[in-house]
Amino acid sequence: MMSNPAIISDRARHLLRVLVERYISEGQPVSSRALARDMGFDLSPATVRNVMADLEDMGLICAPHTSAGRIPTTQGYRFFVDSLLTMQPLASGEVQRLRSELDPDKAIGDLMETASNVLSEVSKLASLVLLPRRFQPVLRQVEFLPLSENRVLVILVTNEREVQNRIVHTARQYSPSELQQAANYLNSLCAGQDLHKVRETLLKEMQETRERMNDMMRLAIEMADKAFAMPEPTPDYVVKGQAHLLSRAETDSVEKLRQLFEVFNEKRDILHLLNQCLHAKGVQIFIGAESGYDALEDYSLITAPYEARGQVAGVLGVVGPTRMGYERMIPLVDITAKLLGAALTQR
Amino acid sequence: MMSNPAIISDRARHLLRVLVERYISEGQPVSSRALARDMGFDLSPATVRNVMADLEDMGLICAPHTSAGRIPTTQGYRFFVDSLLTMQPLASGEVQRLRSELDPDKAIGDLMETASNVLSEVSKLASLVLLPRRFQPVLRQVEFLPLSENRVLVILVTNEREVQNRIVHTARQYSPSELQQAANYLNSLCAGQDLHKVRETLLKEMQETRERMNDMMRLAIEMADKAFAMPEPTPDYVVKGQAHLLSRAETDSVEKLRQLFEVFNEKRDILHLLNQCLHAKGVQIFIGAESGYDALEDYSLITAPYEARGQVAGVLGVVGPTRMGYERMIPLVDITAKLLGAALTQR
DNA sequence: TCTGGCGCTCGCCTCCTGAGAGTGCTAAAA
DNA sequence: TTTTAGCACTCTCAGGAGGCGAGCGCCAGA
Numbered sequence: 230m231m232s233n234p235a236i237i238s239d240r241a242r243h244l245l246r247v248l249v250e251r252y253i254s255e256g257q258p259v260s261s262r263a264l265a266r267d268m269g270f271d272l273s274p275a276t277v278r279n280v281m282a283d284l285e286d287m288g289l290i291c292a293p294h295t296s297a298g299r300i301p302t303t304q305g306y307r308f309f310v311d312s313l314l315t316m317q318p319l320a321s322g323e324v325q326r327l328r329s330e331l332d333p334d335k336a337i338g339d340l341m342e343t344a345s346n347v348l349s350e351v352s353k354l355a356s357l358v359l360l361p362r363r364f365q366p367v368l369r370q371v372e373f374l375p376l377s378e379n380r381v382l383v384i385l386v387t388n389e390r391e392v393q394n395r396i397v398h399t400a401r402q403y404s405p406s407e408l409q410q411a412a413n414y415l416n417s418l419c420a421g422q423d424l425h426k427v428r429e430t431l432l433k434e435m436q437e438t439r440e441r442m443n444d445m446m447r448l449a450i451e452m453a454d455k456a457f458a459m460p461e462p463t464p465d466y467v468v469k470g471q472a473h474l475l476s477r478a479e480t481d482s483v484e485k486l487r488q489l490f491e492v493f494n495e496k497r498d499i500l501h502l503l504n505q506c507l508h509a510k511g512v513q514i515f516i517g518a519e520s521g522y523d524a525l526e527d528y529s530l531i532t533a534p535y536e537a538r539g540q541v542a543g544v545l546g547v548v549g550p551t552r553m554g555y556e557r558m559i560p561l562v563d564i565t566a567k568l569l570g571a572a573l574t575q576r
Numbered sequence: 577m578m579s580n581p582a583i584i585s586d587r588a589r590h591l592l593r594v595l596v597e598r599y600i601s602e603g604q605p606v607s608s609r610a611l612a613r614d615m616g617f618d619l620s621p622a623t624v625r626n627v628m629a630d631l632e633d634m635g636l637i638c639a640p641h642t643s644a645g646r647i648p649t650t651q652g653y654r655f656f657v658d659s660l661l662t663m664q665p666l667a668s669g670e671v672q673r674l675r676s677e678l679d680p681d682k683a684i685g686d687l688m689e690t691a692s693n694v695l696s697e698v699s700k701l702a703s704l705v706l707l708p709r710r711f712q713p714v715l716r717q718v719e720f721l722p723l724s725e726n727r728v729l730v731i732l733v734t735n736e737r738e739v740q741n742r743i744v745h746t747a748r749q750y751s752p753s754e755l756q757q758a759a760n761y762l763n764s765l766c767a768g769q770d771l772h773k774v775r776e777t778l779l780k781e782m783q784e785t786r787e788r789m790n791d792m793m794r795l796a797i798e799m800a801d802k803a804f805a806m807p808e809p810t811p812d813y814v815v816k817g818q819a820h821l822l823s824r825a826e827t828d829s830v831e832k833l834r835q836l837f838e839v840f841n842e843k844r845d846i847l848h849l850l851n852q853c854l855h856a857k858g859v860q861i862f863i864g865a866e867s868g869y870d871a872l873e874d875y876s877l878i879t880a881p882y883e884a885r886g887q888v889a890g891v892l893g894v895v896g897p898t899r900m901g902y903e904r905m906i907p908l909v910d911i912t913a914k915l916l917g918a919a920l921t922q923r
Numbered sequence: 924t925c926t927g928g929c930g931c932t933c934g935c936c937t938c939c940t941g942a943g944a945g946t947g948c949t950a951a952a953a
Numbered sequence: 954t955t956t957t958a959g960c961a962c963t964c965t966c967a968g969g970a971g972g973c974g975a976g977c978g979c980c981a982g983a
Contacts, residue, residue: 258976260975260976260977261976261977262975262976272925272926273925273926273927274926274976274977275925275926275927275928275978276924276925276926278976278977278978279924279925279978281977282977282978292976292977294932294933294934295931295932295933295934295976295977296931296932296933296934296974296975296976296977297933297934297975297976297977298975298976298977334743336742369721370721372719372731374716374717374733382733382739384719384731384733384739386721386729386731392729392731392739392741394683394739395683396681469841470841471818471837471841472834472837472838472840472841475830475833475834475837476831476834478830483822483825483830486822487819487822487823490818490819490822491819493819494816494817494818494819605945607944607945607946608945608946609944609945619956619957620956620957620958621945621946621957622947622956622957622958622959623955623956623957625945625946625947626955626956628946629946629947639945639946641963641964641965642945642946642962642963642964642965643944643945643946643962643963643964643965644944644945644946644964644965645944645945645946
């Protein structure tokens with residue numbers, strides 16, 4: 230048992246392929262008879278049964294009960310995906326739709342939302358889009374705006390078009406011109422610097438010029454210290470089309486589904502999983518519990534990282550039952566990632 | 577049949593109340609025997625049956641089949657909620673939690689997200705939070721930042737702390753100082769104005785000073801025209817805790833549930849519904865299909881608008897099965913709305 | 924190496940039954 | 954007039970029996 234799948238015969242490969250395809254489309258255990266009919270070769274069910282027995286020994290398929298047909302195991306799907314799958318190109322209409330919806334001029338949040346929506350609609354599965362990480366955010370400009378009482382709105386413009394804003398409580402109330410000066414000072418000192426290193430720069434500056442430091446500089450440093458001390462917004466993701474999972478759920482597995490939904494809400498696990506995929510080169514596939522999360526048993530996850538300006542920016546993908554149409558989903562995820570990347574780069 | 581529920585006897589009212597409470601907690605048709613036991617009065621099941629027959633005539637309860645107990649109809653729930661319900665104050669720990677999570681210093685998006693999360697966790701239901709509408713957004717400040725090529729990042733600071741940013745394509749590339757001048761011009765001209773009226777102001781200005789208009793002003797007007805022409809971001813909402821609905825779902829109603837999830841995704845219907853609730857004075861309750869949406873049959877929606885600085889800013893609420901614990905949920909939604917409003921006002 | 928045949932094992936559908944729950948109705952009691 | 958007890962009736966649900974058909978494993982023969 231569990232012989233090496235590498236030494237599997239061509240006929241067995243073909244048989245496995247047809248079996249998996251049929252199980253994916255029908256959702257029911259596949260019998261030797263049906264298989265014999267579906268395969269091109271002219272083989273009797275009995276022969277097919279023999280081959281099936283071999284495949285079962287290898288752990289690629291199994292029978293849910295004594296006298297049912299066979300269904301693929303996780304390893305079966307894995308082998309199918311790795312070695313047997315012939316991808317199906319997307320319908321040109323679908324590509325068209327993806328391309329037109331992923332409009333580079335959309336706001337970044339909208340773009341992610343759109344990507345997730347269109348991905349789930351085309352795939353008829355649930356979709357995930359990890360919001361892009363900011364790479365070594367570089368400070369371009371700082372603005373201070375006085376609010377009511379002792380609060381100041383700090384606007385940080387980073388890199389190309391990211392705008393972050395934070396509210397800082399100050400010791401006393403400052404006038405607009407004081408704030409303006411402080412901002413100018415900071416801009417001249419720190420513009421172009423890595424956001425994380427701004428504080429270091431400021432500390433150094435402070436020590437070097439301790440004597441001739443004036444109020445304005447003190448203010449600038451106080452403000453910056455508080456503003457930059459705030460945590461970066463944690464990365465986040467968008468989930469769409471969970472309803473699709475409900476319609477495809479086997480009626481008995483509601484509990485499994487509930488757990489899955491809970492994982493979607495929890496964020497922590499999903500983020501961990503998606504982060505793993507960030508550094509994969511291309512499309513990555515987790516079948517069943519391969520991802521290491523029990524809640525994903527019976528479900529598969531297909532992901533692909535997307536790049537912006539040559540740097541990995543995030544991950545997107547779809548989640549669906551293990552018996553989903555991989556030959557469509559894999560290209561879909563792949564292309565969506567590429568188009569999203571293009572949209573981000575082109576902005 | 578369908579006599580006027582107003583002329584219902586005290587005993588019948590009490591009986592209905594106990595019946596609804598029991599059905600909500602048990603989830604199964606309530607028999608005359610159980611009811612006779614649960615009611616304080618010393619009545620025999622037979623008597624209870626007579627009263628139940630009356631209630632059934634009035635359309636307040638019904639029997640799912642000949643020889644089952646009774647369950648409340650939509651009208652029954654309605655009567656219960658309107659006239660029989662005694663609210664249960666929240667546990668002080670829950671109030672504490674709400675108060676501490678709804679921290680005024682959080683970013684506005686985070687605040688909504690948090691509100692939705694905590695609402696769904698405390699209620700164990702799905703929660704909705706409509707993102708606040710901006711009221712007559714008033715322009716405080718404009719900043720222009722040159723991007724690569726002919727693009728300019730426009731940062732609009734409105735009212736107290738809203739920051740919007742948009743990307744504008746310009747006819748030619750402008751230098752930072754040109755942009756700075758244009759921004760100054762716009763700030764002096766339009767600061768403090770209603771965002772929607774800025775364009776009018778500019779047009780008027782343009783006509784009045786057509787002759788002595790210089791390049792800088794032309795630029796300012798070009799930029800502003802493009803920036804302010806962009807659509808306001810459409811209102812949006814947050815849904816959390818859908819998983820709770822799954823765990824409470826009767827196993828057979830998966831299809832209903834799927835439709836509900838689809839409505840959540842669609843946005844259109846939900847937004848329409850929530851917008852209706854914006855102008856209600858306090859907590860509003862839709863039982864079953866009262867909302868007018870089929871997908872909400874078997875589900876109830878409890879909403880309350882929340883205010884910021886005395887103006888209605890948005891709506892929040894929970895969605896759960898009709899047989900939810902109204903006496904807890906109504907105060908919960910009410911208080912959450914108040915606390916969220918307080919957090920928004922205090923900012 | 925493949926094939927046909929045979930016996931066997933299950934799962935599933937249907938029918939039936941009995942138990943249990945709960946009602947409606949009626950007639951008697953309060 | 955209101956309440957109660959009793960009884961017959963209805964309906965659901967769980968369990969068991971039986972029949973059917975799908976599908977397998979194995980074996981012997983081509």
